[in-house]
Amino acid sequence: MTTENQAVVTIKINNQIGSISINYAPVNALSQAVRAGLINALVSLEDNDEVKVIIIGCEGRTFIAGADIKEFGKPPSEPFLPDVVNRIEACTKPVIASMFGTSLGGGFEVALACHYRVSLNQAKVGLPEVNLGLIPGAGGTQRLMRIVGPEQALEMITSGKHVAASKLANSDLFDLLIDSDLEQHTTAFAEGLMAKGELRPARVGDRTINTSNFDWSTAKSLVAKKAKGKQAPLVAFDVLEKTQQLSIKDGMAYEREQFLILRDSQQSAALRHAFAAEKQAAKLSIEATATNVEFVGIIGGGNMGSGIATAFLSSGFKVQLIEQTADALSAGLERIENNFMNNLKRGRMSQQQVDKYLANLTGDTDYQTLAECDLILEAVFENIDVKKELFNKVEQVCKPEAVLATNTSYLDINDIAKTMKRPEQLVGLHFFSPANIMKLLEVVKADQTSDAAIATAMALGKKLRKISVLVGVCFGFAGNRMYTRYGREIQQMLLEGATVEQIDNALTDWGMAMGPLAVQDLSGIDIGHNARSAQPFPEHDKGYFRAAATMVNAGRLGRKTNAGFYQYSDGKKESAPQVESLLREKANELAIKQQTFTDEMIVHRALFALIAEGLALLKAGIVQRTSDIDVIWLHGYGFPRYKGGPMFQAKQMGEQIVVGKLTELRAEFGEDIWPEYTFGEL
Numbered sequence: 001m002t003t004e005n006q007a008v009v010t011i012k013i014n015n016q017i018g019s020i021s022i023n024y025a026p027v028n029a030l031s032q033a034v035r036a037g038l039i040n041a042l043v044s045l046e047d048n049d050e051v052k053v054i055i056i057g058c059e060g061r062t063f064i065a066g067a068d069i070k071e072f073g074k075p076p077s078e079p080f081l082p083d084v085v086n087r088i089e090a091c092t093k094p095v096i097a098s099m100f101g102t103s104l105g106g107g108f109e110v111a112l113a114c115h116y117r118v119s120l121n122q123a124k125v126g127l128p129e130v131n132l133g134l135i136p137g138a139g140g141t142q143r144l145m146r147i148v149g150p151e152q153a154l155e156m157i158t159s160g161k162h163v164a165a166s167k168l169a170n171s172d173l174f175d176l177l178i179d180s181d182l183e184q185h186t187t188a189f190a191e192g193l194m195a196k197g198e199l200r201p202a203r204v205g206d207r208t209i210n211t212s213n214f215d216w217s218t219a220k221s222l223v224a225k226k227a228k229g230k231q232a233p234l235v236a237f238d239v240l241e242k243t244q245q246l247s248i249k250d251g252m253a254y255e256r257e258q259f260l261i262l263r264d265s266q267q268s269a270a271l272r273h274a275f276a277a278e279k280q281a282a283k284l285s286i287e288a289t290a291t292n293v294e295f296v297g298i299i300g301g302g303n304m305g306s307g308i309a310t311a312f313l314s315s316g317f318k319v320q321l322i323e324q325t326a327d328a329l330s331a332g333l334e335r336i337e338n339n340f341m342n343n344l345k346r347g348r349m350s351q352q353q354v355d356k357y358l359a360n361l362t363g364d365t366d367y368q369t370l371a372e373c374d375l376i377l378e379a380v381f382e383n384i385d386v387k388k389e390l391f392n393k394v395e396q397v398c399k400p401e402a403v404l405a406t407n408t409s410y411l412d413i414n415d416i417a418k419t420m421k422r423p424e425q426l427v428g429l430h431f432f433s434p435a436n437i438m439k440l441l442e443v444v445k446a447d448q449t450s451d452a453a454i455a456t457a458m459a460l461g462k463k464l465r466k467i468s469v470l471v472g473v474c475f476g477f478a479g480n481r482m483y484t485r486y487g488r489e490i491q492q493m494l495l496e497g498a499t500v501e502q503i504d505n506a507l508t509d510w511g512m513a514m515g516p517l518a519v520q521d522l523s524g525i526d527i528g529h530n531a532r533s534a535q536p537f538p539e540h541d542k543g544y545f546r547a548a549a550t551m552v553n554a555g556r557l558g559r560k561t562n563a564g565f566y567q568y569s570d571g572k573k574e575s576a577p578q579v580e581s582l583l584r585e586k587a588n589e590l591a592i593k594q595q596t597f598t599d600e601m602i603v604h605r606a607l608f609a610l611i612a613e614g615l616a617l618l619k620a621g622i623v624q625r626t627s628d629i630d631v632i633w634l635h636g637y638g639f640p641r642y643k644g645g646p647m648f649q650a651k652q653m654g655e656q657i658v659v660g661k662l663t664e665l666r667a668e669f670g671e672d673i674w675p676e677y678t679f680g681e682l
């Protein structure tokens, strides 16, 4: 073993048991040094006559959590993981995996190649490779199918879900499941093998697979339905089906071949980018200590406030809800209770959890009851004067160190801060609706917001299990500002001759979770229209949300009037021929040039609108880094994760294409709509 390997993989021999310990923070990923160290350690213990049984375990927070993702972009270096796991299985002495934390991907594959598995009940296992656009590449498909059968293996591999070890107690996966004292139990298990003389390893690879009762064709359509544009689950299915009768050697060869193809795919690059971007988004360039938050005051019990309260309660916080009147308060409290009842009904929570969380909820109409809160957040009507007055009242009663937060989506937080005594305590916490479900949280830093308030807000986001992204103040912050630009382009295309269905279908076929016009109908076309109409429509922009204005003027407000961009009968969406004539009339009136759109043109226009606005945000310093924009779009607006995000798409296309396309659009529609940005902004 080299010195480096010695540091990450060590061995110890005690009473004929050889223990291999991996110590490679943070998650014991299988870097080259770990792979090499593991093989060397195994061979040295196998060659040592004193050793009868070998245990593979880990230091730190978890058993091996997978291949080292950081190595994926680099040329592969020996020893390769399939050789490592095969060497473990081939060992002439029994090898026991001692599992805790999360044994994932290559880590689970190492465990599957061991001859025995001892695990904590609460530990999790899984083959999450599909989440990175991959399939297991080191025997995972082969050994898991041999142990748990094709049905369960297919479910675990194509969903990528982490499964609690206790949930797999009925399968052959674990030889011993315990609640605590893993090391002692694994040692006792090894001693038991020696006492019984069971020292000939039984190898999973030698087993055959019983697939006689399995209906592959039904399973295939299920996998295809759930894949929603992702390639990896379909490839995983193909590998399992094609290799069911093959030897482990041939099965692993086919699995590896498909793994390597996927590793070089666009989808895998995008999904790996998404994983890394999420980790990056949580990192701050400031050094400040977050204050401890346990008791949260929420002002406003409408849909947003009650959703936010539900999110806080579900993460163990105490919540005080404030409303203006007793009636409004009881309606707000009821909304929160309903959210929990919904969780219960859908099996997301047990009655015990619901009771526990709701016991932390209180409410009042008196601001004085906010005096002990560590954080006070407002989620009231979007009116700047109302919010200014509210914070004025809050500052009279709150603790001096309390962090104050606004959930505004569009208002100028700097303007709100101007009228405050402690503007440094004010931060934006922009939740997305429904706040108890949506993952995204924009943490908004105003000019005077202190580093400590930001650190507190970001730490809160983590506790709430949200994906938090730090952004600066501008109209709509990062997400909604880009969404407005995207919406504007969709509206312009409608007037240029693209139909409602064509736009929605082109974008959903491309991978967007919903068509933008169906979304408009769902949220109500009048809502955005009324907000926009507070100011005159821009003179220079003929297409600026004129299609939406046309719908509103015709009384077509969306689903709530059974007529919007679509029409609805019994809640079913249908195309609306009248909309087409209304739009053509409007286009005629505005003298908008007509053209025939292809799906590709629609996707490109929408995507380039996002890219252009993203470049504007970067130039204005509204986001910390390019990848933060992608995180926002992946988690707030249904952008397909396997496409990485709008800015990732731009990078993939490269400077020449992006600059060329933006120049083309500028020439056609003018620089007010397509201003000049440089690719360097990326």
Ligand code: 3HC
Residues within 6 Å of the ligand: 026, 027, 029, 065, 066, 067, 068, 069, 070, 081, 102, 104, 105, 106, 107, 109, 128, 129, 132, 134, 135, 136, 137, 138, 140, 279, 280
């Ligand atoms: N390789 C390298 N680094 C990894 C890693 C991996 N497989 N998994 C996690 N990390 C890093 C993270 O980037 C993060 O680094 P940072 O502190 O510098 O930001 C750190 O470990 C901690 O990660 P989290 O913040 O995510 O910690 P959590 O405790 O919330 O979650 C986890 C831990 C469940 C292990 C989660 O990180 C995770 O799901 N990781 C991905 C696991 C995975 O996909 N494994 C399969 C890899 S593919 C494979 O094995 C192919 C094989 O079949 C050949």
